[in-house]
Amino acid sequence: MRRIADKHVSLGIRPEQYTIVGEHLLASVGEVLGDAVTPEIAAAWSEVYWLFALQLVAEEARLYQQANVDLSQPTRPYRVVRRIEETADVISLVLEPADGGPLPAIAPGQYVSVFVDLPDGDRQPRHYTVSSTAVRTRLQITVRRVRGTNGAPDGRVSSYLHDQVEIGDLLDVSAPAGDFVLTPTESPLLLASAGAGITTVLPIVEHIARTQPQRTVIVAHADRRAQDHALRETVMHLGREIDDFSAYNWYESVDEGDSRSRQGFMDLTDLPLPDDVQVFTCGPLPFMRHVRSTLLDRGVPPARIRYEVFGPDLWAAQTSPDSGS
Numbered sequence: 001m002r003r004i005a006d007k008h009v010s011l012g013i014r015p016e017q018y019t020i021v022g023e024h025l026l027a028s029v030g031e032v033l034g035d036a037v038t039p040e041i042a043a044a045w046s047e048v049y050w051l052f053a054l055q056l057v058a059e060e061a062r063l064y065q066q067a068n069v070d071l072s073q074p075t076r077p078y079r080v081v082r083r084i085e086e087t088a089d090v091i092s093l094v095l096e097p098a099d100g101g102p103l104p105a106i107a108p109g110q111y112v113s114v115f116v117d118l119p120d121g122d123r124q125p126r127h128y129t130v131s132s133t134a135v136r137t138r139l140q141i142t143v144r145r146v147r148g149t150n151g152a153p154d155g156r157v158s159s160y161l162h163d164q165v166e167i168g169d170l171l172d173v174s175a176p177a178g179d180f181v182l183t184p185t186e187s188p189l190l191l192a193s194a195g196a197g198i199t200t201v202l203p204i205v206e207h208i209a210r211t212q213p214q215r216t217v218i219v220a221h222a223d224r225r226a227q228d229h230a231l232r233e234t235v236m237h238l239g240r241e242i243d244d245f246s247a248y249n250w251y252e253s254v255d256e257g258d259s260r261s262r263q264g265f266m267d268l269t270d271l272p273l274p275d276d277v278q279v280f281t282c283g284p285l286p287f288m289r290h291v292r293s294t295l296l297d298r299g300v301p302p303a304r305i306r307y308e309v310f311g312p313d314l315w316a317a318q319t320s321p322d323s324g325s
């Protein structure tokens with residue numbers, strides 16, 4: 001429920017919208033199930049919906065108040081002050097509040113919603129992890145271009161941000177949200193990511209280098225090629241400020257002469273791990289399931305394995321009940 005509430009807060013969902021959703025959801029139930037929906041069944045559906053909806057409304061109200069968000073204007077305009085070409089398909093956009101106000105509090109690993117007004121008139125939001133707050137008056141998002149496959153079109157918003165957005169342009173940005181954040185502890189960290197999941201790794205390493213440089217940090221990343229590994233050098237540079245930092249990379253295709261990287265998919269079976277390691281993993285669902293099963297086999301407790309899903313959270317439906325979060 002907290003994850004749903006975070007998503008809703010980042011999109012500016014208001015309490016009155018639950019009435020609209022409830023009306024059409026319950027009407028759809030009746031339309032699809034037909035005569036099977038007796039008055040008693042309809043009342044039960046309505047009761048369940050409103051029990052859940054009211055809990056979400058209360059949680060979202062708490063989060064809005066905590067973030068000092070005015071629901072009449074849930075986004076702020078941010079100006080693009082820098083574009084960084086990370087790889088052929090990845091850019092970072094550095095943004096600062098256009099109203100001159102300070103940045104909101106951002107916990108490492110949280111995301112924002114960016115609302116884009118497309119040329120055809122559509123207004124589309126997308127979630128992007130805040131990949132850096134190294135400059136305290138600015139935040140950074142890192143965007144991978146979504147390439148269409150098997151006849152599907154390219155991603156509309158990612159293509160627009162890559163091809164159309166320039167320095168000086170304004171973007172509407174939500175307050176930070178998300179619970180994939182560090183807890184106050186000295187435990188060693190394993191940050192296991194694949195592809196765009198690297199965007200959650202950088203802010204965590206950045207935070208550790210700034211606040212807990214004595215903490216053990218292990219970074220493990222998988223990608224197609226070294227050329228597709230965004231933010232790699234930035235993470236490595238920050239790692240030099242951490243007393244006990246190590247990094248491991250797996251690529252499907254390793255360049256000739258690259259002795260530092262491993263070929264193939266990530267394999268954590270022989271990676272040196274401290275007994276009390278805390279794990280944060282982000283990437284495609286099959287990747288995270290593989291990471292989790294390997295670590296469970298090595299004796300890492302489920303409660304020490306945290307994950308972040310880019311997109312609908314299907315984890316609970318596709319893993320065992322003890323999956324942990």
